[in-house]
Amino acid sequence: MAVGLVLDGISEVYQDYLQGVQNRKMVNILCFAERFFIPVGTAFLLGMAFGTKGIMASVAVGKAVLFLIMFVFLCIRSKGIPKKADDVMLLPDGFGGSEEDNITAAIRTMDDVVRESERAAQFCSRHNMDKRRINLMSLFVEEMAGNIVKHGKPRNRSGLYVDYRLYANQEKICLTLRDYCEEFDPMKYYEISSMEENENTIGIRMVMKLAKDIRYINTFNSNCLFINLEV
Numbered sequence: 001m002a003v004g005l006v007l008d009g010i011s012e013v014y015q016d017y018l019q020g021v022q023n024r025k026m027v028n029i030l031c032f033a034e035r036f037f038i039p040v041g042t043a044f045l046l047g048m049a050f051g052t053k054g055i056m057a058s059v060a061v062g063k064a065v066l067f068l069i070m071f072v073f074l075c076i077r078s079k080g081i082p083k084k085a086d087d088v089m090l091l092p093d094g095f096g097g098s099e100e101d102n103i104t105a106a107i108r109t110m111d112d113v114v115r116e117s118e119r120a121a122q123f124c125s126r127h128n129m130d131k132r133r134i135n136l137m138s139l140f141v142e143e144m145a146g147n148i149v150k151h152g153k154p155r156n157r158s159g160l161y162v163d164y165r166l167y168a169n170q171e172k173i174c175l176t177l178r179d180y181c182e183e184f185d186p187m188k189y190y191e192i193s194s195m196e197e198n199e200n201t202i203g204i205r206m207v208m209k210l211a212k213d214i215r216y217i218n219t220f221n222s223n224c225l226f227i228n229l230e231v
Helices: 001-021 022-052 052-078 085-088 108-126 131-151 186-193 197-210
Strands: 102-107 163-168 172-179 213-219 222-230
Touching: 001 022, 001 052, 022 052, 052 085, 102 108, 102 131, 102 222, 108 131, 108 163, 108 172, 131 163, 131 172, 131 197, 186 213
Parallel strands: none
Antiparallel strands: 102 163, 163 172, 172 222, 213 222
């Protein structure tokens, strides 16, 4: 039972992930296999062979069988043993947009910030956005990434860096910034400092007022910030 619970937890997390990336086909297959076909089959076979103890053991054995089937499936799909995250992510076709709809970079210095601010303007221009949106997104990159580079305090010895991504589709353009510095929620900071006339908060206050939608998440020791603008 203990082994079964551990395997069940891993399976649930993986299915939740697949549901999050909208791979509904794989979620349904795993759900039916895990909840019906595999437990019924293993319980029947082990019950026939070992009686009640076999049925109890089927809780863990069934999960192990599911993991084995998934591993074989991923090996076939990857044409070998899965070695990269992409081999097990099972992202649907077109997930995250085409290569032309994304730009990514690692930002470490203020020179990187300036460069990516200019790239953001060029990216928005290629997607036929008006001058206001081009300038806004360039400003968002400069202010928010620059704020992390200037004031961020890394959690470990790997140094300070910001994972940066800009994505556009027909409805919106989204800026994503992720860093591994000490926890910092710019939205809470804005609420606290919105009434203060502090030069250090001008950039954050400006971004918070101009952006259409902003979300912040702290997960796996990283600060994740999502800033959206309507196209």
